[in-house]
Structure formats: structure tokens, C-alpha cells
Amino acid sequence: MRNKIYAAILISAGLMSCQPEKKAETLEASLTEPAFTTAGKQMIVYTTASNSDLRLTQTETTTFAEGKQPIESEISIFVNPKKTYQKLMGIGGAITDASAETFDKLPADKQEELMAAYFDEKDGIGYSLTRTHIHSCDFSSGSYTYIEEDDTELKTFDISKDFEHRIPMIKRAIAQAGGELLLYVSPWSPPAFMKGKKDMLKGGKLLPEYRDAWATYYTKFIKAYEKEGMPIWGITIQNEPMATQTWESCIYTAQDERDFLRDHLGPIMKKEGLGDKKIVVWDHNRDLIANRANTIFGDPEAAKYAWGIGFHWYETWTGAEPNFNNLDNVQESYPTKNLLFTEGCNERFDQAKYQHWPHAERYGRSMINDFNQGTVGWTDWNILLDQTGGPNHVGNYCFAPIHADTNTGELIYTPSYYYIGHFSKFIKPDAARVSTASSRSQLLSTSFLNVDGTLATVVMNPGDDPISYNLFIDRQVVKLDIPAHAMQTLITK
Numbered sequence: 092m093r094n095k096i097y098a099a100i101l102i103s104a105g106l107m108s109c110q111p112e113k114k115a116e117t118l119e120a121s122l123t124e125p126a127f128t129t130a131g132k133q134m135i136v137y138t139t140a141s142n143s144d145l146r147l148t149q150t151e152t153t154t155f156a157e158g159k160q161p162i163e164s165e166i167s168i169f170v171n172p173k174k175t176y177q178k179l180m181g182i183g184g185a186i187t188d189a190s191a192e193t194f195d196k197l198p199a200d201k202q203e204e205l206m207a208a209y210f211d212e213k214d215g216i217g218y219s220l221t222r223t224h225i226h227s228c229d230f231s232s233g234s235y236t237y238i239e240e241d242d243t244e245l246k247t248f249d250i251s252k253d254f255e256h257r258i259p260m261i262k263r264a265i266a267q268a269g270g271e272l273l274l275y276v277s278p279w280s281p282p283a284f285m286k287g288k289k290d291m292l293k294g295g296k297l298l299p300e301y302r303d304a305w306a307t308y309y310t311k312f313i314k315a316y317e318k319e320g321m322p323i324w325g326i327t328i329q330n331e332p333m334a335t336q337t338w339e340s341c342i343y344t345a346q347d348e349r350d351f352l353r354d355h356l357g358p359i360m361k362k363e364g365l366g367d368k369k370i371v372v373w374d375h376n377r378d379l380i381a382n383r384a385n386t387i388f389g390d391p392e393a394a395k396y397a398w399g400i401g402f403h404w405y406e407t408w409t410g411a412e413p414n415f416n417n418l419d420n421v422q423e424s425y426p427t428k429n430l431l432f433t434e435g436c437n438e439r440f441d442q443a444k445y446q447h448w449p450h451a452e453r454y455g456r457s458m459i460n461d462f463n464q465g466t467v468g469w470t471d472w473n474i475l476l477d478q479t480g481g482p483n484h485v486g487n488y489c490f491a492p493i494h495a496d497t498n499t500g501e502l503i504y505t506p507s508y509y510y511i512g513h514f515s516k517f518i519k520p521d522a523a524r525v526s527t528a529s530s531r532s533q534l535l536s537t538s539f540l541n542v543d544g545t546l547a548t549v550v551m552n553p554g555d556d557p558i559s560y561n562l563f564i565d566r567q568v569v570k571l572d573i574p575a576h577a578m579q580t581l582i583t584k
Contacts, residue, residue, distance in 0.1 A: 158568035181220030216512035229338030279339035294335030325369030357396030399429030440480025451506035
């Protein structure tokens with residue numbers, strides 16, 4: 092059923108329900124749909140907290156009272172369900188070669204546990220969105236492509252290698268999610284010969300004479316995966332196009348990506364009958380996102396092929412704070428385009444930091460701010476890595492929400508898994524974000540109204556002290572407590 096809903100939305104509106112020009116539609120809905128009310132409803136509180144056993148634990152059920160004027164010495168969160176913004180596309184993570192290779196080393200019961208932990212709505216955290224890669228990335232055991240070297244006509248294109256690990260895991264994830272899972276794909280580098288260098292690693296640029304061949308490569312991948320029963324929602328053009336990485340990478344300036352999209356990828360996707368697939372540009376950090384948006388979305392011929400813009404969170408490598416405000420700039424400048432978080436993880440793996448709470452708080456802070464700036468979907472990086480933070484063929488070892496010790500068969504759940512779950516378990520596809528504001532910077536918060544009528548408000552306390560606070564929904568209030576270094580999801584139903 093969800094695919095039918097997505098199809099209708101994608102074809103008629105390009106998932107642009109967050110856009111302000113839809114005033115007539117919003118007015119019509121407000122006249123036919125009952126307004127959200129707290130009357131006769133309870134609030135159920137789920138909590139995850141540091142230095143405790145609370146992990147997505149139901150900690151309280153309470154009722155609303157008539158709210159009085161809050162005073163400045165209190166901390167309050169104000170939710171206005173009458174004001175809605177973007178609709179959620181989904182929340183999830185990436186199934187990489189590393190995830191799939193690690194998964195295959197687990198005993199059968201642990202494989203089942205992992206699938207349920209991520210993709211089951213009741214017993215897990217209900218992932219609804221997944222990313223994977225076109226041939227190899229750094230989180231593969233080695234570099235590879237789907238063609239023989241120098242095959243400019245792509246006659247040898249063959250995805251057989253993906254059947255070893257990755258495709259079986261993706262299919263199990265789709266089945267675990269109920270048969271429907273939004274899947275998009277990204278390349279890390281064209282084949283080496285298309286860049287005029289001897290390997291796919293350490294940057295380089297796509298040679299002009301191979302732009303059509305490389306664009307066709309995307310279409311062959313999509314068709315091959317869909318033939319195997321894995322529908323592809325869309326693609327990003329290039330993972331991290333401004334980074335010369337030690338692993339598979341390829342540099343596109345903003346002008347390069349604009350021209351490739353406008354003159355090659357967009358027309359070839361349409362020619363190959365894939366014009367309905369969504370194309371996401373940038374797929375890199377928030378710092379340069381405005382430049383990329385201005386260059387591509389500012390060109391009408393390029394912009395017509397672009398569904399939206401993807402971003403990562405690694406701009407903090409410079410020592411700067413996350414550039415959340417840059418998302419608002421893009422949203423305001425190009426309201427018909429969509430924001431999609433395509434990758435984030437905690438770097439520099441260290442087994443001693445499996446339970447490092449700031450890792451989880453990085454997720455919580457990013458997800459709340461990204462959603463509040465208009466992001467429609469949020470995708471974590473590897474869903475599973477082993478006890479080394481890999482496998483990774485260039486030593487770029489990182490954290491995942493769940494790790495597997497392949498020597499013992501043990502699954503290790505990190506706090507990040509539970510923090511992500513405070514969103515993905517309770518906020519479902521097509522939920523509409525609603526107005527939410529905190530009176531103090533000590534608490535971060537966002538809210539979504541689900542299609543089943545439940546209101547989910549996520550509250551994060553990154554501080555060292557517990558906090559008592561008021562949660563107002565219109566003029567109704569509940570009084571709550573949140574522990575230090577904790578996340579809560581408040582469900583009103």
C-alpha cells in the first residue's frame with residue numbers, strides 16, 4: 092500500500108508537499124479533516140538515558156490539564172499542530188558491502204535479530220528508507236566495477252558480485268519491512284579508465300568523452316536491481332563530489348555536476364524510460380550546499396531533472412559547528428526542491444567507545460535540527476559493521492549503530508541505535524512536521540503528526556542535569572521530567 096501512496100505523491104507532486112505554494116490544497120484539507128485535539132487522549136513517554144537501563148523504555152503515561160501562562164523561570168516546549176510543514180519520506184540507513192559481509196558471518200538467529208531490530212515496526216525501530224552503492228565504496232573489501240576495464244560500450248555489465256552478500260541482505264530487509272522499502276543508490280567513482288587514471292581511488296575527474304557512458308551505467312544498474320525485485324526510488328549523482336578521498340572518489344565542481352545532469356544523466360535517464368526516478372544532487376556536507384544549489388537549481392534546464400539536494404554532516408572536520416542554517420537558506424531559496432540527509436556516522440572507530448554517549452547525541456542534535464530546517468528524509472550510514480569498524484579496504488574504520496563481533500556472534504547495540512529509534516520507530520512515512528518551539532536552549536525538540544492521528548514529539552536533553560519541563564499542545568499542558576543526557580519521544584494518542 093505504501094508504494095502506491097509514494098507513487099501517487101511522486102508522480103503528482105515530486106514529494107514537494109512541504110512547499111508553500113500549496114495553499115489551496117492546505118485550505119481544502121483544513122476544511123475536510125478534523126483538527127488535532129488532545130481531548131480524550133493520553134501521552135505515553137518513551138525514554139533513553141545515559142547511566143541507566145532506559146533504552147526506548149516506556150516510562151510514563153499521563154493526561155493533559157488546562158495550561159496556565161508559563162513563566163520565564165520554567166522550561167517549556169510549545170507544539171502547534173495547526174501549523175504543518177514538510178512530510179516525512181522516511182528514516183533509515185545504508186546496506187553496504189561491509190554491512191552485508193558482516194551480516195553473512197552471523198549465526199542465523201543473530202541475522203534474524205538484526206533484521207527485526209532495524210526493519211520491524213513492532214519489535215525494532217521500523218526503518219523505512221535505505222541507501223546502497225553502485226559497485227564498490229570504501230566500505231567494501233576491495234575495489235570493483237560491473238564491467239571489464241576499457242569496456243566503453245558497457246557490453247560486459249554484470250552485477251553478479253552483488254549476489255555474494257549485498258543483494259541477499261537487501262532482499263531480506265525488504266521482506267522484513269513488509270515487502271516495501273524505499274531504496275536509493277549512489278556511486279563513489281566511475282571505472283578507472285573513465286577518469287583517465289589507473290585506479291578509482293584518490294579523486295580524479297570524469298573525462299568528457301565518457302559522460303554518456305557513465306550516465307548509461309546508472310541506468311543499467313537500476314534496471315539490473317529492479318529485475319531482481321528491488322525497486323529503486325532514485326539516485327544521487329556522486330558521493331562527496333568535492334573530496335579527494337583515499338578511497339573511491341571523483342571530483343565534480345558545481346558546474347561539472349550541473350552540466351553532467353543537464354546534458355547527459357537527465358536526458359539519458361529519460362531516454363531509458365527512467366524519467367520517474369528521482370535525482371539528488373550534491374550528496375556532500377552542509378558547508379558548500381548553498382553554492383551547489385545555486386549553481387544547479389539556478390539553471391532551469393538542469394533543475395528540471397533534480398528532485399532535491401542531499402547532504403552529510405562531516406563539515407565539522409574543520410573544527411566548525413554543524414551548518415544547520417545553510418539548509419534553511421536552500422529551503423527558502425528553492426522551495427520546490429527537497430532536502431535529504433544521505434549519510435552520517437561517527438568516525439575513528441575505537442571499541443572502547445561502543446557506549447560513548449556523545450555519539451548518540453550527535454545523531455539526536457542532527458536529526459532534530461535537520462528536520463526542523465525542512466529535511467524530508469534521513470539516512471544513516473552502515474547499518475552494521477564488525478568489531479574492527481569495517482571491513483574497509485582503505486582503513487577508514489567507523490562506528491555503526493549496531494556492531495557484530497564475528498568471533499563470538501554477539502551483536503553490540505550502541506546508544507546511537509536507540510536515539511535514531513526515537514524518530515524512526517514513532518514517526519512514520521507521510522507524517523507531517525508541525526510547529527514546535529523550546530523556551531530554552533537546554534532542550535531540543537521536533538514534532539510530527541502521523542497519518543494515524545498520533546502526534547510524536549521528540550525531546551533531547553544533552554545537558555548534565557535532569558530537567559523538569561512543560562509540554563504545551565495548544566492550551567493543554569503536561570508536566571514532565573527528562574534525565575540528564577537523555578532522549579524522549581512523547582506520543583499523544
